[in-house]
Amino acid sequence: MDKFDFDQFLTRVLQHPTFEQCGVELHYKKGDHLFSQGEVCRDVFCMRSGLVKFYFNTLEGKEWIKSFIVDKGVLGSRSSQLLEMASPFSALCLEDTEVVRFPYKRFEEVCFEDLELARTIFQFSQWLGLKKELREYQLLCLSAEEGYQAFVDANPTLVDRLTQIDIARYLGITPIALSRIKKRLA
Amino acid sequence: MDKFDFDQFLTRVLQHPTFEQCGVELHYKKGDHLFSQGEVCRDVFCMRSGLVKFYFNTLEGKEWIKSFIVDKGVLGSRSSQLLEMASPFSALCLEDTEVVRFPYKRFEEVCFEDLELARTIFQFSQWLGLKKELREYQLLCLSAEEGYQAFVDANPTLVDRLTQIDIARYLGITPIALSRIKKRLA
DNA sequence: CATTTTTATTAACCTAGGTTAATGCACGCT
DNA sequence: AGCGTGCATTAACCTAGGTTAATAAAAATG
Numbered sequence: 001m002d003k004f005d006f007d008q009f010l011t012r013v014l015q016h017p018t019f020e021q022c023g024v025e026l027h028y029k030k031g032d033h034l035f036s037q038g039e040v041c042r043d044v045f046c047m048r049s050g051l052v053k054f055y056f057n058t059l060e061g062k063e064w065i066k067s068f069i070v071d072k073g074v075l076g077s078r079s080s081q082l083l084e085m086a087s088p089f090s091a092l093c094l095e096d097t098e099v100v101r102f103p104y105k106r107f108e109e110v111c112f113e114d115l116e117l118a119r120t121i122f123q124f125s126q127w128l129g130l131k132k133e134l135r136e137y138q139l140l141c142l143s144a145e146e147g148y149q150a151f152v153d154a155n156p157t158l159v160d161r162l163t164q165i166d167i168a169r170y171l172g173i174t175p176i177a178l179s180r181i182k183k184r185l186a
Numbered sequence: 187m188d189k190f191d192f193d194q195f196l197t198r199v200l201q202h203p204t205f206e207q208c209g210v211e212l213h214y215k216k217g218d219h220l221f222s223q224g225e226v227c228r229d230v231f232c233m234r235s236g237l238v239k240f241y242f243n244t245l246e247g248k249e250w251i252k253s254f255i256v257d258k259g260v261l262g263s264r265s266s267q268l269l270e271m272a273s274p275f276s277a278l279c280l281e282d283t284e285v286v287r288f289p290y291k292r293f294e295e296v297c298f299e300d301l302e303l304a305r306t307i308f309q310f311s312q313w314l315g316l317k318k319e320l321r322e323y324q325l326l327c328l329s330a331e332e333g334y335q336a337f338v339d340a341n342p343t344l345v346d347r348l349t350q351i352d353i354a355r356y357l358g359i360t361p362i363a364l365s366r367i368k369k370r371l372a
Numbered sequence: 373c374a375t376t377t378t379t380a381t382t383a384a385c386c387t388a389g390g391t392t393a394a395t396g397c398a399c400g401c402t
Numbered sequence: 403a404g405c406g407t408g409c410a411t412t413a414a415c416c417t418a419g420g421t422t423a424a425t426a427a428a429a430a431t432g
Binding site: 056058062064066078079082083088111112115118119122125126128129130132133135136137139140141172 | 308
Binding site: 329330331359360362363366367 | 418419420421
């Protein structure tokens with residue numbers, strides 16, 4: 001469960017009659033938003049390919065990146081889905097991205113009818129929990145330099161698909177600081 | 187779902203025949219560990235009263251606090267439960283604490299038999315996800331001063347039960363820095 | 373009740389990272 | 403091709419927080 005099999009996950013979910021019926025295939029271009037901070041977005045996005053960043057815009061006009069979703073995955077705004085609240089963050093495509101979109105409520109309903117699917121989704125949410133735990137650890141315990149190294153080690157191919165600005169915003173530092181760190185390490 | 191009803195949760199879980207049978211009531215004293223970093227702990231702890239901190243010890247000999255569990259809650263080490271890995275953090279009682287302990291595997295098994303319980307646990311894990319999202323936001327986007335204010339606002343009564351050291355370790359700063367922040371705010 | 377052991381505060385100094393601004397590159401665009 | 407926009411680097415300066423250390427108050431501990 002260290003790595004999660006999204007191919008299998010997507011197959012299982014998207015083959016389900018409910019989602020074959022209510023799922024909408026969408027092709028987003030680089031620069032498009034899946035949803036934006038401040039909106040309520042009750043959907044689930046099953047991502048087949050592409051690259052998406054979740055980011056916050058602060059009151060001081062700064063941007064911080066919550067996470068990247070790479071190639072395949074499942075995404076959405078939890079607080080919108082569960083509490084019908086405005087999403088606290090935006091989802092922006094950094095590359096052309098293909099998704100199937102459907103309402104979260106359907107997802108929840110199906111979960112309690114189809115035990116096999118419930119199990120699959122349970123596994124996904126456990127995996128996500130582990131990832132979030134790691135992120136929390138890195139933000140809390142690692143210096144900027146350690147955090148950068150950990151990010152590069154864990155995502156060797158992703159690094160080349162991102163700007164230094166976005167990597168820095170993910171680590172919680174400025175691009176200038178990241179430039180200095182890279183110089184220090186080289 | 188903004189606040190989670192642990193009274194109801196604990197009642198439902200602990201009334202279940204499986205946990206009435208395999209659950210062990212334990213009374214920990216202030217200073218006791220529920221489990222320690224480096225050990226595998228496959229248990230779930232249903233907490234009835236007390237105060238527990240989850241903390242990391244880094245290689246440089248520093249301590250950082252992952253979270254506090256206050257009064258009532260459910261806790262354990264996810265990576266131990268799911269992956270049978272050594273826990274990356276320790277759980278220490280800051281006050282006398284009463285729990286019921288049982289193996290996580292049982293928990294998982296029961297979930298797939300008892301749909302009502304599965305629903306309850308699903309709600310809990312969603313609530314936990316929301317909490318972790320907020321924590322991620324605060325670590326990533328807030329300054330130490332903003333983080334302290336947010337912590338005090340969200341946990342007005344908890345603050346008096348913690349030392350300044352532990353609050354600082356939770357915010358990711360030193361107690362000295364927190365002392366300066368308090369002075370600045372007063 | 374006296375004695376360690378923790379905790380909180382403050383001061384002096386240090387350092388990593390933030391800020392502003394200038395420069396040179398590498399693109400995507402018409 | 404030529405233009406503009408965004409990206410990466412570097413420098414100079416500033417600031418929040420880290421470090422060490424001294425002090426005093428408050429808790430545990432016997």
